[in-house]
Amino acid sequence: MPHKDTLDHLTRLYAASDDPWDHRTSAYEAAKYAATLREIGPGPFREALEIGCGNGTLAARLAPRCSRLTVMDCIPAAAQSARRALADLPQVRVIQGAAPADLPDLRPDLVLLSEVLYFLTPAEIAALGRWLTDRARGPVIAVNWTGPTDEPLNGAQAVALLAHSLGAPDSTDHGDYRIDRFG
Numbered sequence: 525m526p527h528k529d530t531l532d533h534l535t536r537l538y539a540a541s542d543d544p545w546d547h548r549t550s551a552y553e554a555a556k557y558a559a560t561l562r563e564i565g566p567g568p569f570r571e572a573l574e575i576g577c578g579n580g581t582l583a584a585r586l587a588p589r590c591s592r593l594t595v596m597d598c599i600p601a602a603a604q605s606a607r608r609a610l611a612d613l614p615q616v617r618v619i620q621g622a623a624p625a626d627l628p629d630l631r632p633d634l635v636l637l638s639e640v641l642y643f644l645t646p647a648e649i650a651a652l653g654r655w656l657t658d659r660a661r662g663p664v665i666a667v668n669w670t671g672p673t674d675e676p677l678n679g680a681q682a683v684a685l686l687a688h689s690l691g692a693p694d695s696t697d698h699g700d701y702r703i704d705r706f707g
């Protein structure tokens with residue numbers, strides 16, 4: 525499980541709002557989602573996975589490119605919100621659980637890690653890296669805010685830790701955020 529302080533922080537955020545980062549309404553998020561989907565490409569993906577789906581705003585945009593899309597979030601309120609947002613998309617399955625402990629039994633041909641890696645501990649990123657090395661059959665796309673986070677890791681540090689398992693990514697600097705493509 526993520527560090528207790530991280531879980532408490534996330535639980536408090538979702539208790540106050542079901543859209544704590546304004547994913548549904550922010551022009552910044554909409555532009556970042558468009559850049560993320562450009563990096564991902566048109567697919568189609570047979571079996572995609574998004575780890576840390578939040579309220580499902582990005583997943584709803586990714587879903588049309590996927591035959592099956594599994595999304596997961598460790599905070600029950602976030603998973604519930606994602607279930608509501610994605611209810612009309614039969615190819616989408618929402619799991620409540622924390623990576624890497626609760627990762628599903630999949631061999632995904634796309635893994636999306638959008639604004640989630642820096643919530644994990646270094647040991648969790650290492651375990652996630654092992655899982656991805658074993659299971660991933662396609663690109664792993666990481667999107668990370670480049671400024672300071674409220675967590676022990678920032679985005680660059682989290683990406684560097686994942687690179688220990690997956691090798692150096694192709695990185696694109698978008699100013700406030702970066703997109704890293706592994707594989």
Ligand SMILES: C[S@@+](CC[C@H](N)C(=O)[O-])C[C@H]1O[C@@H](n2cnc3c(N)ncnc32)[C@H](O)[C@@H]1O
Pocket residue numbers: 526534545547575576577578579581582596597598599602621622623624637638639640643644
């Ligand atoms: C900033 S939101 C990003 C949501 C979405 N990926 C996006 O980019 O719009 C990060 C989400 O990751 C979830 N999260 C953090 N650590 C996680 C973990 N170890 N496993 C699953 N979800 C996690 C949080 O609960 C939160 O909803």
